[in-house]
Amino acid sequence: MTTNKPNEHSFDQMLARALKQHSEAIPGDFTTNVQRQIRKAQEQKILARVIWQERLTLVGSIALAGLAICVVVIFQGYLTKTYRNLVDNLATDSQVAVGKMLQIVDAFSVNWQQYAILAVISMFALYSLADFLTGHKIIE
Numbered sequence: 001m002t003t004n005k006p007n008e009h010s011f012d013q014m015l016a017r018a019l020k021q022h023s024e025a026i027p028g029d030f031t032t033n034v035q036r037q038i039r040k041a042q043e044q045k046i047l048a049r050v051i052w053q054e055r056l057t058l059v060g061s062i063a064l065a066g067l068a069i070c071v072v073v074i075f076q077g078y079l080t081k082t083y084r085n086l087v088d089n090l091a092t093d094s095q096v097a098v099g100k101m102l103q104i105v106d107a108f109s110v111n112w113q114q115y116a117i118l119a120v121i122s123m124f125a126l127y128s129l130a131d132f133l134t135g136h137k138i139i140e
Helices: 008-021 030-074 076-090 095-110 112-134
Strands: none
Touching (some): 095 112
């Protein structure tokens, strides 16, 4: 039983026959030039896709950072109150722990902007690392 495998040289042979029947002079490296142009077009298409993915990733990270900053600015009082309540509820067993946790909450409430930005940057770094290690792209 024969299989219909395409022969690598059959294209060249068909092209050579067609060019012999043609009246214009065709350079000898015509096939190589056509293949080079096809390869270049494929590379440009892949490069354009990669650039588009990187731009979307950048826009997404900027939007995520902006959204996180807006949420923290809008809900600053609520977050501080929630953390204080959490600390009060968890620290009923030990007064030393209460003092330390209240200091942490007070430090957080003073520098919450820096912590929020650090958290967003850390999340994006973890996402980028996971994306790099798995080799999967979210957007294709």
